[in-house]
Amino acid sequence: MALKRKPPENNVRRVMSMGSNLPGVTTNKNGHTVQFESFAERILLLLLERDKTVLDYRSQPEIFEFKGQDGKLRRYTPDFKVWKVDGTIEIHEVTRTERQAQLRISEREVGAREICQDRQWKYIVHTEQTLPQKTEGTNLLALLRYRLKAYAHISVIAAVLEHLRQNSEVHLPICVEYVAHQLDMAESVVFTTLCYLLWHGELCTDLQKLLIFDSTFVPGTTVWLPKEGSNNGE
Template sequence: MQFESEQEHKLVLLLERDPTVVDFISQPETFHFYDDKVRKRCYTPDFKVWRSDGQIELHEVTIEARREAQKPVPQREIAAQEICKQRGWRYIVHTEKTLPLGYEYVNLEFLAAFRGKSYITEKITGWWMKHLNGLERYYPRAILSLAGSVPANPPELTLNERELLNGLYYLLWHGVIQLEWHQPFLWQGDFHSNARIWLSAKDPIVSLRQEKDVYNKEELL
């Protein structure tokens, strides 16, 4: 996916995690309009988004100071809003104030590397579901300490820590397992002492089914 700035990258990460997003593309089309001095202008929004409910959106990423300098509203935004209204679409503007900052961005960027299906199996998912079931917010290292404490039968079915870690990161990215996004999760090569994880409030069976849907979508990409 093409993006031209760190702020656009942040929006891409949010869109990729959003289960209501079916697809999105960058720089979808160029609008032609006249400004208040009757000068012809061109404007290309940053992203076009298709939602699972059929809604279509155009998204613009800009700098807050740039918008402030063009108050009350930049003319290109007025033109885009009018075009979207005519089409029955939504037009949404993002700035650095509304996009992820600090630990939320750090966590998103790290976990994005584990979004691919190569990091997960049904067995790994089942392991995390089993060990987190009934727990509220739990330190992930304490859960991982259980790996290998009960020998598998046959032995070759034993999961190693790396497989479980990769699977955890996948499940966190896809929302099957939750974390405190605005808090530090990793620190100096291990989990931060305040890191906590828990199962999503969704029905685990539904979560597993959605996870399989992610497999299918990725196979089509």
């Protein structure tokens, strides 16, 4: 999905390619176009998309103005604005660890935190050390395509949940085979329904291990029911 010259609605600027970054756009859980300017930002969007406490989020939401150490006015556009279901608002910024020591970045963070504090918002900085690593990001991207309700086959969901209530932890390929046999149904339908449940946190798996290869679950991957009261299935 390519951007035209103008930014999406409610974005004050459009993201740009700077050679080594990976800009792009996606559609969030509420149908809004959201921009990302790097792979790290793309991974953060996956976390926001899965997070049940997140009501909505937008990219490049507004321009912050603050004074630097030299007294001159600075302008800065944060990466994302996030609305939570409890009514709180957060500003999320993605950067690299080595950049945080730069005066421009440290001034920006101080200024943004002061603005957010005055508004009773929360300012959160993410780096490559706090965001999911490569394998988890790969798994989340693979599961993303199955987030839609169309993949939630009701009879499969019921059979999977019942199977897991009787077996605390099972191998995903075996679960697919078992449920498909029980329902006399194509394994592909069971697979996509399991992916839907995993994306929405209705089932748990180890996202630090490669989960999917060539539209099938990797042998040895396991699945289990989330503990009562947990937010996500990871």
